[in-house]
Amino acid sequence: xxxxxxxxxxxxxxxxxxxxxxxxxxxxxxxxxNIEAHGRSKAYHRRGIWAIKKKNGGKLxxxxxxxxxxxxxxxxxxxxxxxxxxPLKRSFARxxxxxxxxxxxxxxxxxxxGRFAGKRVVCLGQLPSGLLLVTGPFKLSGVPVRRVNASYVxxxxxxxxxxxxxxxxxxxxxxxxxxxxxxxxSEGDFFEDKLEKNTIPxxxxxxxxxxxxxxxxxxxxxxxxxxxxxFTLRNGDRPHLMKW
Amino acid sequence: xxxKRTVEIGRVALVNFGPDAGSLVVISDVLDLNRALVDSPTTxxxxxxxxxxxxxxxxxxxxxxxKKAVLKKALExxxxxxxxxxxxxxxxxxxxxxxxxxxxxDRHCAAVKKMKRSASVRKAxxxxxxxx
Numbered sequence: 417x418x419x420x421x422x423x424x425x426x427x428x429x430x431x432x433x434x435x436x437x438x439x440x441x442x443x444x445x446x447x448x449x450n451i452e453a454h455g456r457s458k459a460y461h462r463r464g465i466w467a468i469k470k471k472n473g474g475k476l477x478x479x480x481x482x483x484x485x486x487x488x489x490x491x492x493x494x495x496x497x498x499x500x501x502x503p504l505k506r507s508f509a510r511x512x513x514x515x516x517x518x519x520x521x522x523x524x525x526x527x528x529x530g531r532f533a534g535k536r537v538v539c540l541g542q543l544p545s546g547l548l549l550v551t552g553p554f555k556l557s558g559v560p561v562r563r564v565n566a567s568y569v570x571x572x573x574x575x576x577x578x579x580x581x582x583x584x585x586x587x588x589x590x591x592x593x594x595x596x597x598x599x600x601x602s603e604g605d606f607f608e609d610k611l612e613k614n615t616i617p618x619x620x621x622x623x624x625x626x627x628x629x630x631x632x633x634x635x636x637x638x639x640x641x642x643x644x645x646x647f648t649l650r651n652g653d654r655p656h657l658m659k660w
Numbered sequence: 661x662x663x664k665r666t667v668e669i670g671r672v673a674l675v676n677f678g679p680d681a682g683s684l685v686v687i688s689d690v691l692d693l694n695r696a697l698v699d700s701p702t703t704x705x706x707x708x709x710x711x712x713x714x715x716x717x718x719x720x721x722x723x724x725x726x727k728k729a730v731l732k733k734a735l736e737x738x739x740x741x742x743x744x745x746x747x748x749x750x751x752x753x754x755x756x757x758x759x760x761x762x763x764x765x766d767r768h769c770a771a772v773k774k775m776k777r778s779a780s781v782r783k784a785x786x787x788x789x790x791x792x
Contacts, residue, residue, distance in 0.1 A: 526764065536764075574765040642768045660764045 421447045513546035518571035522578040525550060526570040526647045526660075532559050534646035538576050538631060542566075545588045553628035556643040561624055563591050572660045576639065580630040585623065665715045667696065672718040672740055675708070682753070684744060685713070686731060689724050697725070701732045718743060 420426045430445035437443075442463055444453050454462065469476060519525070523539045525548070535557045540549040548566050552559035635643070649655065665671070671687045680703065689697040691707055698713070699705040705725075720734040735741070744750045762770070 524765070570764075572764045574763065638769055638772075639765075641772060642765055645768060647764070657760070658764070658767075659761055 421445060421453065511546075512542065512544060513566065515542060515548075515566055516571065518573070519548065519566060519569070520575070522575045524572045524574040524576060524643070525564070526572065527559075527564060527568065528570060529568040530564075532557075532562075534648060535559050536572075536643050536645065536647060537564070538578065538643070539571075540578060540581060540583050540586075540627070543586070543588050547588070549583055549586055551624070551627055551631070552643065553631050554624050555628060555632065556640060557646075560620075561586060561627055563588070570660055574639075574642070576631060577634045578631060580634075581627055582630075583627070665717060667710065667715060668719070669724050670720045670722045670734075671715055672720065672744070673698070673713040673715045674744075675712060676714045677712045678708075684716075684740065686720060686722070686735065686740075688722075688726060688731075699726070699728075699731055701728065701735060716744065716749070717747070 421430060427445050432443070432445045444462070447453050452459065460466070465476070471477075519539060521539060521541045525537050525539050527533055527535050527537055527550075535552070537550045537552055537557065537559050540551060540561075543549055543563060545563075546566075547563040548569065549561065550559065550564050551561045554560050632640075667687060667690065669687055669689060673685055673687060675681050675683050675685055675698075683700065683703075685698040685700045685703075685708075687696045688699040688705055691697055694711075695707050695709050696713070697705055698708045718738070718740050720731075720738050720740065722731055722734050726734070745754065
């Protein structure tokens, strides 16, 4: 197709999109590379140099030169033999993921991956990082207060009353594991069998009990047995036809 | 064996294929060997192939190409919807739909009930077997 630089499609082809025009309203696209559409005098007039000069009393305004940066970085001692590529700078703000409408506080979820795959679990809410805060309750399914990714979860239509639960003390930093201390390893350590007992701090157990007590009281016997059972697929099950 | 359900004007049929599958319609006229004009209180009168219909036992007394008001009155007086829902065919369809709409919780409760039932049956059976 023949694109003329004077038509709208021709202008778009040369890169003058509507957004470009809002930023550079006085620019006109070249007819071809380095061939401008208007001559010197027309371009002078269009760019408004006459208006700038008029404003400055007949001359172009002179701006003071910015002081050159005196401090220069010390020359590096080592240059790599081949070019080392630097990763591009990423500037984006992390936002809380938008959840599907089916996931609300109190929804029973089926975990699909991880250690507790198949377990049915109560959703308590969403953390600032976007992950879901869930609990078994621990007594019923063995799932503690835990973070879970909404992508690895089936949301059922069954809802449990969690209005009495207080989740203010749980946030992402609560779940971050403590950094293990790296001790200097001596010869003797390699031969010794060091067993580190993994004890759960008492506050965590108490927090778990508090959360679960608020939920367990409102559960019927059917719901209790429901939350204690793992979800499995059996012969004849058609998960694409199942309603959750 | 003679046919008991005939295609005739006023015969109630179940649409078994298409966007409105599962709905009851009344045969308003027969167009030719393959197609009938079919009508219902909630839809406009349209032609449909007999292959898309399953004819039922039920029939209403209406004239050919009956008006909507006449059709509606006849269906209400005969309580066709109610009679069909009460029939074993209608009940079977309702059961099928209920099963398909079971949620995960419903499926769990049904499974638990089944296990309990079979456990009690087996217990009774074993008791009888032992005493025999």
